[in-house]
Amino acid sequence: xxxxxxxxxxxxxxxxxxxxxxxxxxxxxxxxxxxxxxxxxxxxxxxxxxxxxxxxxxxxxxxxxxxxxxxxxxxxxxxxxxxxxxxxxxxxxxxxxxxxxxxxxxxxxxxxxxxxxxxxxxxxxxxxxxxxxxxxxxxxxxxxxxxxxxxxxxxxxxxxxxxxxxxxxxxxxxxxxxxxxxxxxxxxxxxxxxxxxxxxxxxxxxxxxxxxxxxxxxxxxxxxxxxxxxxxxxxxxxxxxxxxxxxxxxxxxxxxxxxxxxxxxxxxxxxxxxxxxxxxxxxxxxxxxxxxxxxxxxxxxxxxxxxxxxxxxxxxxxxxxxxxxxxxxxxxxxxxxxxxxxxxxxxxxxxxxxxxxxxxxxxxxxxxxxxxxxxxxxxxxxxxxxxxxxxxxxxxxxxxxxxxxxxxxxxxxxxxxxxxxxxxxxxxxxxxxxxxxxxxxxxxxxxxxxxxxxxxxx
Ligand SMILES: [Mg+2]
Numbered sequence: 001x002x003x004x005x006x007x008x009x010x011x012x013x014x015x016x017x018x019x020x021x022x023x024x025x026x027x028x029x030x031x032x033x034x035x036x037x038x039x040x041x042x043x044x045x046x047x048x049x050x051x052x053x054x055x056x057x058x059x060x061x062x063x064x065x066x067x068x069x070x071x072x073x074x075x076x077x078x079x080x081x082x083x084x085x086x087x088x089x090x091x092x093x094x095x096x097x098x099x100x101x102x103x104x105x106x107x108x109x110x111x112x113x114x115x116x117x118x119x120x121x122x123x124x125x126x127x128x129x130x131x132x133x134x135x136x137x138x139x140x141x142x143x144x145x146x147x148x149x150x151x152x153x154x155x156x157x158x159x160x161x162x163x164x165x166x167x168x169x170x171x172x173x174x175x176x177x178x179x180x181x182x183x184x185x186x187x188x189x190x191x192x193x194x195x196x197x198x199x200x201x202x203x204x205x206x207x208x209x210x211x212x213x214x215x216x217x218x219x220x221x222x223x224x225x226x227x228x229x230x231x232x233x234x235x236x237x238x239x240x241x242x243x244x245x246x247x248x249x250x251x252x253x254x255x256x257x258x259x260x261x262x263x264x265x266x267x268x269x270x271x272x273x274x275x276x277x278x279x280x281x282x283x284x285x286x287x288x289x290x291x292x293x294x295x296x297x298x299x300x301x302x303x304x305x306x307x308x309x310x311x312x313x314x315x316x317x318x319x320x321x322x323x324x325x326x327x328x329x330x331x332x333x334x335x336x337x338x339x340x341x342x343x344x345x346x347x348x349x350x351x352x353x354x355x356x357x358x359x360x361x362x363x364x365x366x367x368x369x370x371x372x373x374x375x376x377x378x379x380x381x382x383x384x385x386x387x388x389x390x391x392x393x394x395x396x397x398x399x400x401x402x403x404x405x406x407x408x409x410x411x412x413x414x415x416x417x418x419x420x421x422x423x424x425x426x427x428x429x430x431x432x433x434x435x436x437x438x439x440x441x442x443x444x445x446x447x448x449x450x451x452x453x454x455x456x457x458x
Contacts, residue, residue: 083373086381086451087360088113088120088444089396089407091347092138094310094387094415095440096122100141101312103414105441107142112444112458117371119364120150123356123384125304125319125346125391127154128178128252130186150363154303154320154346155186155251157355162191168247169193172227174267174298176260177251181222186251196245198256198263199223201275205230208266209259231276245273248300253320261327264300268331268340272296283335292335300327304346306391310416347386348395357382357401381451382407385443387415389431397430409433410443 090096096106113120122138129137131148139146162169172194177183180197187195202209203223208230213219231242245267254260271277272295281291288294306319324344331340345351361379368376382405386392389411396409411417411433427433437443445458 083368083376084118084451085377085379086383086447087118087364087379088447089123089356089360089382089384090120090440091384091386091388091392091415092122092124093126095385095412097138097141098310098414099312102142103439105439107144109441109444109458110142110144114144116455117367119360119367121356121360121363122146122151123347123352124152125154125306125309126252127303128182128186130189131156149366150359152352152356152359154352155249157345157352158187158249158251158301158303159190160355161247171246172196172244174198174245174248174263175251176249176254176263178253178255179218180254181218183249183251187249194227196226196243197222197224198259200226201230201263202259209262211258213256213259215256231274233276239271239274239277242277243275245275245298247298250300250302250320250323252303253318254323257323257326260323261330264327265330265334268293268297268300269334270295270297273298289338290335292338293341300340300342302342302344302346305344305349306346306388308416310387316416347388347391348393348398350395350399353395353399353407354402357403357405361403379403379405381405381447383410383443383447384408385410385412385440387412387417389417389427389433393427393433394430397432408435408447410446411436412439412443413437414439 090110093099094103096103096110110120126134131151131153134153135146135148135151138151161167169191170193173187173192174196175183175187176198180199184195184197199215199219199222202213202219204226226243228241228243229237231237231239248264248267267273267275269278269282271279279291279295279297281287281295284291302320302324304320305324307321307325308316309319311317324342328340328342332338347353360382364379365376382396384392384396384407386396386409393409393411396407399407401407411427413419413436427436435443435446437446441458448458
Protein backbone atom coordinates (compact mmCIF):
# COMPACT_ATOMS: atom_id res chain seq x y z
CA UNK A 1 0.00 0.00 0.00
CA UNK A 2 1.19 3.47 -0.78
CA UNK A 3 0.28 4.66 2.66
CA UNK A 4 2.28 2.01 4.39
CA UNK A 5 5.18 2.84 2.09
CA UNK A 6 5.03 6.40 3.31
CA UNK A 7 5.46 5.18 6.84
CA UNK A 8 8.12 2.60 6.19
CA UNK A 9 10.70 4.55 4.25
CA UNK A 10 12.35 6.71 6.89
CA UNK A 11 16.00 7.02 6.01
CA UNK A 12 18.60 5.91 8.44
CA UNK A 13 20.09 8.80 10.30
CA UNK A 14 23.48 9.71 8.86
CA UNK A 15 26.49 8.48 10.73
CA UNK A 16 27.63 11.76 12.17
CA UNK A 17 31.02 10.54 13.28
CA UNK A 18 32.14 8.58 10.28
CA UNK A 19 32.83 11.41 7.87
CA UNK A 20 36.41 12.46 8.39
CA UNK A 21 37.08 14.95 5.63
CA UNK A 22 39.31 17.95 6.12
CA UNK A 23 36.26 20.11 5.59
CA UNK A 24 34.09 20.83 8.64
CA UNK A 25 32.92 17.55 10.09
CA UNK A 26 29.21 16.92 10.45
CA UNK A 27 29.45 17.10 14.22
CA UNK A 28 31.24 20.42 13.94
CA UNK A 29 28.55 21.67 11.63
CA UNK A 30 25.82 20.33 13.89
CA UNK A 31 27.29 22.19 16.82
CA UNK A 32 27.72 25.19 14.65
CA UNK A 33 24.13 25.22 13.49
CA UNK A 34 22.87 24.85 17.02
CA UNK A 35 25.18 27.39 18.59
CA UNK A 36 24.76 29.89 15.81
CA UNK A 37 21.01 29.54 16.07
CA UNK A 38 21.17 31.07 19.51
CA UNK A 39 22.17 34.34 17.87
CA UNK A 40 19.70 34.25 15.08
CA UNK A 41 20.14 36.71 12.28
CA UNK A 42 17.24 39.06 11.88
CA UNK A 43 16.01 39.36 8.37
CA UNK A 44 13.94 42.40 9.20
CA UNK A 45 14.85 45.49 11.14
CA UNK A 46 15.24 44.78 14.81
CA UNK A 47 12.33 46.92 15.83
CA UNK A 48 10.15 46.23 12.84
CA UNK A 49 6.63 45.20 13.82
CA UNK A 50 5.96 41.50 13.83
CA UNK A 51 3.01 39.98 12.03
CA UNK A 52 0.95 39.80 15.19
CA UNK A 53 2.01 43.23 16.34
CA UNK A 54 1.38 44.94 13.04
CA UNK A 55 -1.96 43.25 12.50
CA UNK A 56 -3.02 44.26 15.98
CA UNK A 57 -1.95 47.81 15.17
CA UNK A 58 -4.16 47.91 12.13
CA UNK A 59 -7.16 46.74 14.08
CA UNK A 60 -6.71 48.94 17.11
CA UNK A 61 -5.29 52.06 15.52
CA UNK A 62 -2.26 53.62 17.16
CA UNK A 63 -0.75 51.35 19.74
CA UNK A 64 -1.07 53.42 22.89
CA UNK A 65 -1.12 51.63 26.21
CA UNK A 66 -4.88 51.36 26.25
CA UNK A 67 -4.98 49.75 22.83
CA UNK A 68 -2.24 47.38 23.79
CA UNK A 69 -4.23 46.26 26.79
CA UNK A 70 -7.31 45.79 24.67
CA UNK A 71 -5.39 43.74 22.17
CA UNK A 72 -4.47 41.19 24.83
CA UNK A 73 -7.23 38.68 24.77
CA UNK A 74 -5.48 35.67 26.10
CA UNK A 75 -7.49 34.05 28.85
CA UNK A 76 -6.18 31.47 31.27
CA UNK A 77 -7.77 29.12 33.71
CA UNK A 78 -6.93 31.59 36.44
CA UNK A 79 -8.45 34.45 34.48
CA UNK A 80 -5.29 36.52 34.84
CA UNK A 81 -4.00 38.45 31.88
CA UNK A 82 -0.87 36.43 31.28
CA UNK A 83 1.24 35.83 28.26
CA UNK A 84 0.20 32.60 26.56
CA UNK A 85 2.59 29.82 27.60
CA UNK A 86 1.98 27.96 24.38
CA UNK A 87 2.61 28.45 20.69
CA UNK A 88 2.19 26.68 17.37
CA UNK A 89 4.40 25.45 14.55
CA UNK A 90 2.63 24.79 11.26
CA UNK A 91 3.79 22.82 8.32
CA UNK A 92 2.65 24.45 5.06
CA UNK A 93 2.07 21.95 2.23
CA UNK A 94 -0.91 19.77 3.07
CA UNK A 95 -1.71 21.80 6.18
CA UNK A 96 -2.17 25.40 5.08
CA UNK A 97 -1.96 25.02 1.31
CA UNK A 98 -2.38 22.57 -1.49
CA UNK A 99 0.25 24.08 -3.78
CA UNK A 100 -1.30 27.56 -4.26
CA UNK A 101 -4.76 26.91 -2.86
CA UNK A 102 -5.51 27.60 0.82
CA UNK A 103 -6.92 24.62 2.69
CA UNK A 104 -10.31 25.56 4.16
CA UNK A 105 -10.05 26.72 7.74
CA UNK A 106 -6.29 27.27 7.68
CA UNK A 107 -6.28 31.04 6.95
CA UNK A 108 -8.96 31.52 9.60
CA UNK A 109 -6.87 29.63 12.15
CA UNK A 110 -3.80 31.81 11.50
CA UNK A 111 -5.87 34.98 11.61
CA UNK A 112 -7.34 33.89 14.91
CA UNK A 113 -3.89 33.34 16.40
CA UNK A 114 -2.76 36.72 15.12
CA UNK A 115 -5.81 38.46 16.56
CA UNK A 116 -5.23 36.90 19.94
CA UNK A 117 -1.47 37.32 19.98
CA UNK A 118 -0.73 33.64 20.25
CA UNK A 119 2.69 33.16 18.64
CA UNK A 120 3.30 30.71 15.83
CA UNK A 121 5.94 29.86 13.28
CA UNK A 122 5.71 28.28 9.89
CA UNK A 123 8.09 25.34 9.70
CA UNK A 124 8.27 23.81 6.27
CA UNK A 125 10.45 21.36 4.42
CA UNK A 126 9.75 23.37 1.29
CA UNK A 127 12.31 25.71 -0.20
CA UNK A 128 13.79 27.03 -3.40
CA UNK A 129 12.98 30.68 -2.81
CA UNK A 130 14.60 33.17 -0.51
CA UNK A 131 12.70 33.56 2.75
CA UNK A 132 11.61 37.09 1.87
CA UNK A 133 10.14 36.03 -1.45
CA UNK A 134 8.47 32.95 0.00
CA UNK A 135 6.86 34.87 2.85
CA UNK A 136 5.51 37.48 0.46
CA UNK A 137 4.07 34.74 -1.71
CA UNK A 138 2.51 32.94 1.27
CA UNK A 139 1.01 36.14 2.60
CA UNK A 140 -0.78 36.66 -0.70
CA UNK A 141 -2.01 33.08 -0.96
CA UNK A 142 -3.25 32.91 2.61
CA UNK A 143 -4.52 36.47 2.79
CA UNK A 144 -2.64 37.14 6.01
CA UNK A 145 0.45 39.19 6.73
CA UNK A 146 3.49 37.12 7.61
CA UNK A 147 7.12 38.02 8.18
CA UNK A 148 10.41 36.19 7.96
CA UNK A 149 10.63 36.48 11.76
CA UNK A 150 8.43 33.45 12.19
CA UNK A 151 9.34 31.49 9.10
CA UNK A 152 11.75 28.57 8.76
CA UNK A 153 12.05 26.64 5.54
CA UNK A 154 14.17 23.64 4.77
CA UNK A 155 17.38 25.40 3.85
CA UNK A 156 17.12 28.34 6.27
CA UNK A 157 19.60 26.72 8.73
CA UNK A 158 22.23 26.62 5.96
CA UNK A 159 22.76 30.33 6.41
CA UNK A 160 24.34 29.64 9.80
CA UNK A 161 27.24 27.94 8.04
CA UNK A 162 28.68 31.24 6.87
CA UNK A 163 29.50 32.17 10.47
CA UNK A 164 31.93 30.92 13.08
CA UNK A 165 35.37 29.33 13.06
CA UNK A 166 34.35 26.70 10.49
CA UNK A 167 32.77 29.29 8.23
CA UNK A 168 32.16 28.35 4.62
CA UNK A 169 31.76 32.01 3.64
CA UNK A 170 35.00 32.19 1.66
CA UNK A 171 34.99 28.53 0.59
CA UNK A 172 33.69 27.27 -2.74
CA UNK A 173 30.40 25.42 -2.55
CA UNK A 174 28.28 23.55 -5.10
CA UNK A 175 24.53 24.07 -4.93
CA UNK A 176 21.73 22.37 -6.78
CA UNK A 177 17.97 22.24 -6.62
CA UNK A 178 14.87 22.73 -8.70
CA UNK A 179 16.37 25.89 -10.09
CA UNK A 180 20.05 25.83 -9.28
CA UNK A 181 20.55 29.44 -10.33
CA UNK A 182 17.89 30.55 -7.90
CA UNK A 183 19.50 28.39 -5.22
CA UNK A 184 22.79 30.15 -5.96
CA UNK A 185 21.18 33.54 -5.44
CA UNK A 186 19.70 32.35 -2.13
CA UNK A 187 23.08 31.02 -1.03
CA UNK A 188 24.72 34.32 -1.96
CA UNK A 189 22.05 36.18 -0.01
CA UNK A 190 22.92 33.99 2.98
CA UNK A 191 26.54 35.17 2.65
CA UNK A 192 28.32 32.42 0.72
CA UNK A 193 30.85 34.15 -1.51
CA UNK A 194 31.81 31.45 -4.01
CA UNK A 195 28.86 29.45 -5.28
CA UNK A 196 29.12 27.09 -8.24
CA UNK A 197 26.16 25.41 -9.93
CA UNK A 198 26.05 22.31 -12.13
CA UNK A 199 25.46 24.65 -15.08
CA UNK A 200 28.84 26.33 -14.58
CA UNK A 201 30.66 23.01 -14.74
CA UNK A 202 28.67 21.72 -17.72
CA UNK A 203 29.23 24.91 -19.66
CA UNK A 204 32.99 24.77 -19.09
CA UNK A 205 33.27 21.02 -19.63
CA UNK A 206 30.35 19.53 -21.59
CA UNK A 207 32.15 16.19 -21.55
CA UNK A 208 31.33 15.70 -17.84
CA UNK A 209 27.82 14.66 -18.94
CA UNK A 210 27.99 13.03 -22.37
CA UNK A 211 24.27 13.25 -23.05
CA UNK A 212 21.97 15.96 -24.22
CA UNK A 213 21.01 17.72 -20.97
CA UNK A 214 17.33 18.07 -20.25
CA UNK A 215 17.86 21.59 -19.05
CA UNK A 216 20.23 22.79 -21.75
CA UNK A 217 18.53 26.14 -22.25
CA UNK A 218 18.55 26.74 -18.50
CA UNK A 219 22.15 25.71 -18.19
CA UNK A 220 23.20 27.96 -21.07
CA UNK A 221 21.32 30.94 -19.72
CA UNK A 222 22.56 30.68 -16.14
CA UNK A 223 26.14 29.42 -16.37
CA UNK A 224 28.88 31.60 -14.94
CA UNK A 225 32.61 31.18 -15.52
CA UNK A 226 34.21 28.76 -13.10
CA UNK A 227 36.43 30.42 -10.47
CA UNK A 228 39.17 27.91 -11.35
CA UNK A 229 39.60 25.35 -14.13
CA UNK A 230 38.81 21.68 -13.66
CA UNK A 231 41.81 19.44 -13.06
CA UNK A 232 42.95 17.61 -16.16
CA UNK A 233 45.43 14.72 -15.73
CA UNK A 234 48.59 15.01 -17.80
CA UNK A 235 48.14 18.71 -18.43
CA UNK A 236 50.86 19.75 -16.04
CA UNK A 237 48.30 21.59 -13.95
CA UNK A 238 49.00 21.77 -10.26
CA UNK A 239 46.19 20.51 -8.06
CA UNK A 240 46.18 23.73 -6.07
CA UNK A 241 45.33 25.65 -9.26
CA UNK A 242 42.25 23.51 -9.94
CA UNK A 243 38.63 23.91 -8.88
CA UNK A 244 38.03 22.56 -5.37
CA UNK A 245 34.53 22.17 -3.93
CA UNK A 246 34.40 22.42 -0.13
CA UNK A 247 30.74 21.50 0.44
CA UNK A 248 27.72 20.40 -1.60
CA UNK A 249 24.18 21.56 -0.87
CA UNK A 250 20.88 20.25 -2.21
CA UNK A 251 18.60 23.21 -1.54
CA UNK A 252 15.39 21.64 -2.84
CA UNK A 253 14.17 19.02 -5.31
CA UNK A 254 16.55 18.73 -8.30
CA UNK A 255 15.07 18.32 -11.77
CA UNK A 256 17.93 16.85 -13.77
CA UNK A 257 18.66 13.88 -11.53
CA UNK A 258 21.04 12.10 -13.88
CA UNK A 259 23.48 14.99 -14.21
CA UNK A 260 23.23 16.03 -10.57
CA UNK A 261 23.87 12.48 -9.34
CA UNK A 262 26.86 12.19 -11.67
CA UNK A 263 28.35 15.43 -10.37
CA UNK A 264 27.73 14.69 -6.70
CA UNK A 265 29.17 11.18 -6.98
CA UNK A 266 32.20 12.53 -8.89
CA UNK A 267 32.94 14.75 -5.90
CA UNK A 268 32.32 11.97 -3.38
CA UNK A 269 34.96 9.95 -5.24
CA UNK A 270 37.39 12.84 -5.66
CA UNK A 271 40.59 13.70 -3.93
CA UNK A 272 39.76 16.44 -1.39
CA UNK A 273 36.95 17.82 -3.55
CA UNK A 274 39.05 18.66 -6.60
CA UNK A 275 36.74 18.23 -9.57
CA UNK A 276 38.19 15.80 -12.10
CA UNK A 277 40.27 13.77 -9.61
CA UNK A 278 39.77 10.28 -8.23
CA UNK A 279 40.98 9.47 -4.72
CA UNK A 280 43.61 6.71 -4.49
CA UNK A 281 42.02 5.73 -1.17
CA UNK A 282 38.75 4.62 -2.77
CA UNK A 283 38.20 0.91 -2.19
CA UNK A 284 41.33 0.42 -0.04
CA UNK A 285 40.31 -2.35 2.35
CA UNK A 286 43.09 -1.39 4.76
CA UNK A 287 41.32 1.89 5.48
CA UNK A 288 38.16 2.60 7.46
CA UNK A 289 35.06 2.21 5.27
CA UNK A 290 37.41 0.79 2.63
CA UNK A 291 38.61 4.31 1.96
CA UNK A 292 35.27 5.60 0.72
CA UNK A 293 34.76 9.25 1.69
CA UNK A 294 38.07 9.10 3.58
CA UNK A 295 40.04 11.63 1.53
CA UNK A 296 38.68 15.04 2.42
CA UNK A 297 35.73 14.87 0.05
CA UNK A 298 33.20 17.69 0.51
CA UNK A 299 30.32 17.01 2.90
CA UNK A 300 26.97 16.54 1.19
CA UNK A 301 23.95 18.32 2.66
CA UNK A 302 20.30 17.65 1.98
CA UNK A 303 17.73 20.13 3.24
CA UNK A 304 14.69 17.87 3.24
CA UNK A 305 14.24 14.13 3.70
CA UNK A 306 10.60 13.90 2.62
CA UNK A 307 10.20 10.99 0.24
CA UNK A 308 6.71 12.10 -0.74
CA UNK A 309 4.67 15.24 -0.49
CA UNK A 310 1.10 16.30 -1.01
CA UNK A 311 0.28 18.26 -4.15
CA UNK A 312 -2.75 19.01 -6.25
CA UNK A 313 -2.58 15.47 -7.65
CA UNK A 314 -4.54 12.85 -5.74
CA UNK A 315 -1.54 10.59 -5.18
CA UNK A 316 1.51 11.97 -3.30
CA UNK A 317 4.51 12.96 -5.45
CA UNK A 318 8.25 12.37 -5.01
CA UNK A 319 10.05 14.85 -2.80
CA UNK A 320 13.74 15.59 -2.24
CA UNK A 321 14.00 12.39 -0.21
CA UNK A 322 13.50 10.41 -3.40
CA UNK A 323 16.50 12.16 -4.93
CA UNK A 324 18.52 11.42 -1.81
CA UNK A 325 17.52 7.75 -2.07
CA UNK A 326 18.68 7.72 -5.68
CA UNK A 327 22.09 9.18 -4.77
CA UNK A 328 22.47 6.73 -1.89
CA UNK A 329 21.43 3.83 -4.11
CA UNK A 330 23.99 4.64 -6.79
CA UNK A 331 26.62 5.08 -4.07
CA UNK A 332 25.88 1.66 -2.59
CA UNK A 333 26.26 0.05 -6.01
CA UNK A 334 29.53 1.82 -6.72
CA UNK A 335 31.06 1.04 -3.33
CA UNK A 336 29.82 -2.52 -2.98
CA UNK A 337 27.32 -1.74 -0.27
CA UNK A 338 28.83 1.14 1.68
CA UNK A 339 26.42 3.63 3.16
CA UNK A 340 26.54 7.17 1.85
CA UNK A 341 27.72 9.61 4.51
CA UNK A 342 25.63 12.75 4.27
CA UNK A 343 24.07 15.44 6.39
CA UNK A 344 20.32 15.85 6.38
CA UNK A 345 18.48 18.74 7.95
CA UNK A 346 14.83 19.69 7.77
CA UNK A 347 12.06 17.87 9.57
CA UNK A 348 12.30 15.33 11.28
CA UNK A 349 15.94 16.04 12.15
CA UNK A 350 16.66 17.64 15.49
CA UNK A 351 18.94 20.38 14.11
CA UNK A 352 15.95 21.92 12.40
CA UNK A 353 13.76 21.66 15.51
CA UNK A 354 16.45 23.25 17.66
CA UNK A 355 16.76 26.02 15.11
CA UNK A 356 12.99 26.43 14.92
CA UNK A 357 12.64 26.61 18.68
CA UNK A 358 15.19 29.41 18.81
CA UNK A 359 13.33 31.29 16.09
CA UNK A 360 10.04 30.77 17.89
CA UNK A 361 11.48 31.91 21.23
CA UNK A 362 12.85 35.10 19.70
CA UNK A 363 9.64 35.76 17.81
CA UNK A 364 7.48 35.09 20.86
CA UNK A 365 9.60 37.39 22.98
CA UNK A 366 9.28 40.19 20.42
CA UNK A 367 5.52 39.76 20.07
CA UNK A 368 4.76 39.60 23.75
CA UNK A 369 7.13 42.32 24.93
CA UNK A 370 5.74 44.64 22.27
CA UNK A 371 2.36 44.08 23.87
CA UNK A 372 3.59 44.96 27.32
CA UNK A 373 4.55 41.55 28.69
CA UNK A 374 7.96 42.47 30.04
CA UNK A 375 8.54 38.91 31.21
CA UNK A 376 6.72 36.65 28.76
CA UNK A 377 7.59 33.65 30.90
CA UNK A 378 8.42 30.15 29.91
CA UNK A 379 7.13 28.64 26.72
CA UNK A 380 5.65 25.42 28.03
CA UNK A 381 4.02 23.93 24.97
CA UNK A 382 4.43 23.97 21.22
CA UNK A 383 1.89 22.27 18.99
CA UNK A 384 3.47 20.98 15.78
CA UNK A 385 0.66 20.75 13.24
CA UNK A 386 1.61 18.65 10.25
CA UNK A 387 0.38 16.21 7.63
CA UNK A 388 3.40 13.92 7.37
CA UNK A 389 4.03 11.29 10.06
CA UNK A 390 7.62 10.77 8.88
CA UNK A 391 8.65 14.40 9.13
CA UNK A 392 6.28 16.62 11.12
CA UNK A 393 5.08 14.03 13.62
CA UNK A 394 8.25 11.97 14.11
CA UNK A 395 10.31 15.16 14.41
CA UNK A 396 8.10 16.64 17.11
CA UNK A 397 7.92 13.32 18.97
CA UNK A 398 11.69 12.80 18.87
CA UNK A 399 12.66 16.35 19.75
CA UNK A 400 14.20 17.06 23.14
CA UNK A 401 13.89 20.75 23.82
CA UNK A 402 16.83 22.58 25.40
CA UNK A 403 14.31 24.83 27.13
CA UNK A 404 12.18 22.00 28.48
CA UNK A 405 9.30 22.91 26.19
CA UNK A 406 6.88 20.11 25.42
CA UNK A 407 6.34 19.60 21.69
CA UNK A 408 3.03 17.92 20.89
CA UNK A 409 2.38 16.45 17.47
CA UNK A 410 -0.95 17.05 15.77
CA UNK A 411 -1.68 15.18 12.55
CA UNK A 412 -4.19 16.59 10.06
CA UNK A 413 -6.14 14.69 7.45
CA UNK A 414 -5.71 17.28 4.69
CA UNK A 415 -2.31 16.23 3.39
CA UNK A 416 -0.02 13.36 2.53
CA UNK A 417 -1.29 11.01 5.23
CA UNK A 418 -4.41 9.20 4.13
CA UNK A 419 -6.11 6.90 6.64
CA UNK A 420 -7.67 4.93 3.81
CA UNK A 421 -4.18 4.13 2.53
CA UNK A 422 -2.14 3.87 5.70
CA UNK A 423 -4.70 3.33 8.42
CA UNK A 424 -4.42 4.67 11.92
CA UNK A 425 -2.95 1.36 13.04
CA UNK A 426 0.15 2.16 10.96
CA UNK A 427 0.87 5.18 13.14
CA UNK A 428 3.09 3.46 15.66
CA UNK A 429 6.00 4.55 17.83
CA UNK A 430 7.61 7.82 16.78
CA UNK A 431 5.08 8.24 13.98
CA UNK A 432 2.12 8.25 16.35
CA UNK A 433 0.71 11.75 16.85
CA UNK A 434 -0.73 13.05 20.07
CA UNK A 435 -3.99 13.54 18.22
CA UNK A 436 -5.45 13.29 14.72
CA UNK A 437 -7.79 16.05 13.59
CA UNK A 438 -9.48 17.00 10.35
CA UNK A 439 -7.57 20.18 9.55
CA UNK A 440 -5.48 23.05 10.89
CA UNK A 441 -8.49 24.81 12.36
CA UNK A 442 -9.44 21.71 14.32
CA UNK A 443 -5.83 21.42 15.45
CA UNK A 444 -5.92 24.90 16.95
CA UNK A 445 -9.31 24.26 18.55
CA UNK A 446 -8.00 21.06 20.15
CA UNK A 447 -4.89 22.79 21.50
CA UNK A 448 -6.84 25.78 22.82
CA UNK A 449 -9.14 23.46 24.72
CA UNK A 450 -6.16 21.59 26.11
CA UNK A 451 -4.63 24.87 27.26
CA UNK A 452 -7.80 26.01 29.01
CA UNK A 453 -8.47 28.85 26.59
CA UNK A 454 -11.21 31.18 27.91
CA UNK A 455 -11.30 33.59 25.01
CA UNK A 456 -13.58 33.70 21.98
CA UNK A 457 -14.11 30.48 20.05
CA UNK A 458 -12.38 29.81 16.76
MG1 LIG B 1 3.40 18.79 4.53
